[in-house]
Amino acid sequence: MELLDDSxxxxxxxxxxxxxxxxxxxxxxxxxxxxxDSGDYPWEVLEAGMDAGLIAQDxxxxxxxxxxxxxxxxxxxxxxxxxxAGIALTLQLASFGAExxxxxxTEEQKEKYLRPVAENEQISGLAVSxxxxxxDLAGMTTKAEKVEGGYELTGEKYxxxxxxxxxxxxxxxxxxxxxxxxxxxxxxxxxTDSDGYEAEHIPEKMGMRASKQGHIVFEDCxxxxxxxxxxxxxxxxxxxxxxxxxxxxxxGHGLGLAAAAIEEAEAFISDREAFGRTIDDFQAVQHxxxxxxxxxxxxxxxxxxxxxxxxxxxxxxxxxxxxKTKSTEVAxxxxxxxxxxxxxxxxxxxxRIARVYRDVRIPVIYEGANxxxxxxxxxxxx
Ligand SMILES: Cc1cc2nc3c(=O)[nH]c(=O)nc-3n(C[C@H](O)[C@H](O)[C@H](O)COP(=O)(O)OP(=O)(O)OC[C@H]3O[C@@H](n4cnc5c(N)ncnc54)[C@H](O)[C@@H]3O)c2cc1C
Numbered sequence: 001m002e003l004l005d006d007s008x009x010x011x012x013x014x015x016x017x018x019x020x021x022x023x024x025x026x027x028x029x030x031x032x033x034x035x036x037d038s039g040d041y042p043w044e045v046l047e048a049g050m051d052a053g054l055i056a057q058d059x060x061x062x063x064x065x066x067x068x069x070x071x072x073x074x075x076x077x078x079x080x081x082x083x084x085a086g087i088a089l090t091l092q093l094a095s096f097g098a099e100x101x102x103x104x105x106t107e108e109q110k111e112k113y114l115r116p117v118a119e120n121e122q123i124s125g126l127a128v129s130x131x132x133x134x135x136d137l138a139g140m141t142t143k144a145e146k147v148e149g150g151y152e153l154t155g156e157k158y159x160x161x162x163x164x165x166x167x168x169x170x171x172x173x174x175x176x177x178x179x180x181x182x183x184x185x186x187x188x189x190x191x192t193d194s195d196g197y198e199a200e201h202i203p204e205k206m207g208m209r210a211s212k213q214g215h216i217v218f219e220d221c222x223x224x225x226x227x228x229x230x231x232x233x234x235x236x237x238x239x240x241x242x243x244x245x246x247x248x249x250x251x252g253h254g255l256g257l258a259a260a261a262i263e264e265a266e267a268f269i270s271d272r273e274a275f276g277r278t279i280d281d282f283q284a285v286q287h288x289x290x291x292x293x294x295x296x297x298x299x300x301x302x303x304x305x306x307x308x309x310x311x312x313x314x315x316x317x318x319x320x321x322x323x324k325t326k327s328t329e330v331a332x333x334x335x336x337x338x339x340x341x342x343x344x345x346x347x348x349x350x351x352r353i354a355r356v357y358r359d360v361r362i363p364v365i366y367e368g369a370n371x372x373x374x375x376x377x378x379x380x381x382x
């Protein structure tokens with residue numbers, strides 16, 4: 001039975017889901033293994049995605065995009081991640097951070113920075129995490145000091161998607177020292193060819209090798225006043241709101257990966273023979289598949305419910321954290337069970353199940369580690 005069926009997807013997102021499925025079947029799945037092996041940035045797939053009108057199109061029509069809403073981006077995420085998580089992350093990160101320029105930026109910023117991303121002439125990224133601090137958003141130390149005409153950035157960022165490849169980034173930096181530690185941060189648009197901006201790729205990862213993250217060093221990197229996004233001191237709050245949307249999408253990363261694990265396991269068990277029969281004859285094997293599907297369907301129902309809640313602004317932080325945690329952990333569970341059913345063959349590095357098993361370790365961490373999500377769920381339910 002089809003896992004990513006569209007009956008739970010709102011009608012307005014069904015066409016784009018179908019387009020994403022066709023694109024993923026033609027361009028992502030057949031290239032997954034080669035990009036995993038090479039660890040190269042999948043420029044060709046990204047360009048094909050741009051031609052297909054599936055990249056950075058959550059940006060509004062008035063700035064050159066298609067204005068995809070949360071449900072449409074979630075539908076695309078499920079399909080892309082089912083095909084390959086590494087390539088999918090690169091495709092979905094081409095406009096990362098740009099959303100906050102759309103929500104809080106000036107008209108000049110939107111014309112200069114947002115439009116080229118929507119028109120697929122540039123790509124962006126979001127720089128928040130640091131070598132010493134990832135989870136504590138109010139503990140970041142990269143500083144932006146006021147100088148004549150703007151600010152000077154000093155510090156380091158780590159794990160930043162597209163740090164090397166992007167044209168510009170939305171950078172989160174400290175601008176204050178007030179006792180209210182959440183009011184000390186500001187967002188800046190930083191062009192990656194600025195003096196004082198140096199980025200290199202971080203060491204190779206075990207999963208999602210077709211996506212690239214970087215380590216950035218800012219050394220007296222000048223950013224003009226007009227590149228402040230929103231208000232000085234408003235960065236933490238803008239980011240928290242942005243992550244609510246992002247976490248619903250990361251739930252979709254988990255769902256796509258879980259679907260891949262289940263599909264792969266189901267195909268394997270009907271083919272593999274043991275004790276004179278195919279292993280799908282054994283009840284323990286059947287129950288394992290049932291457990292995978294129970295987890296998957298529960299997570300998907302929650303994730304799509306959260307999508308609606310977040311889109312309507314109803315307790316968004318709570319629902320986003322629930323969805324992200326459940327869906328990404330169902331992916332790790334399904335990958336584990338899928339590996340078990342593959343027996344010794346689970347260890348072959350070129351098996352799809354092995355790639356999924358490596359990749360599922362990542363969405364449980366990014367966009368806020370799941371233990372942080374549990375903190376949010378508890379706090380926001382009180
Ligand atoms: C592939 C990938 C892509 C990424 N892309 C980006 C990007 O584009 N931009 C960006 O800015 N960042 C990015 N990140 C960084 C990511 O957001 C951080 O890794 C994440 O927030 C966790 O931070 P950390 O790794 O520093 O872990 P830490 O903060 O050191 O936490 C380690 C562990 O400690 C525990 N822990 C920490 N604090 C608490 C607490 N308060 N309560 C309970 N448990 C706690 C948790 O178990 C947590 O997993 C990416 C990461 C990966 C792996």
